[in-house]
Amino acid sequence: EIVLTQSPGTLSLSPGERATLSCRASQNVNSRYIAWYQQRNGQPPRLLIYGESIRATGVPDRFRASGSGTDFTLSITRLEADDFAVYYCHQYGTSRRWDTFGQGTKLEIK
């Protein structure tokens, strides 16, 4: 079973700064099956990026994803108030058809 480890657990930044969130897989995964989600307090998760770097509808281009193999990154430039939330990476494993989430990174206002 593939384990996704996100770091840092909490990231404290100010509006206008750039955030870099990491997601590391315990073994190589297909980057096309990595997705990123945002969850604001009290709300369901929202799909941000999938299929390597496809932004979901309505997601601004300040959000970008990259990575391959075992290391994946979500970058958010020019942080806005609405961006402070918890972010999860997700992987779909085609061999056993299991889905896995990372434990999340909380992006908080400094």
Place this chain on the structure above:
Amino acid sequence: EVQLVQSGPVLKKPGQSLRISCTASGYTFRSHWIAWVRQMPGKGLEWMGSVYGGDSEARYSPSFEGQVTISADNSINTAYIQWRSLKDSDTAVYYCARFDVRGYQYAAFDFWGQGTLVTVSS
């Protein structure tokens, strides 16, 4: 417009059974998987399992297999998750989510229900 509408919050006692639902609209239910995702208080997301709307095939996370049953009724575009005997530790918000997969291109949960709070307490 794709929508997933879940049943309302519930309060149950340990040992009781429960089934919660997720009703889909705005797309062809039979063509997609629906997943159930648990979020315990203050914790992260955990994939529990998924069911295919076309034939009700279900697949489970090893952590949840045998603990819950996931099913679907495509005549009413509804997915379910059920417990035979609840425990205190089942207290959580449960989300359903549509799984959109296109072979070799992408796989993601693109639409989510609003969540169902399940509280198990004596």
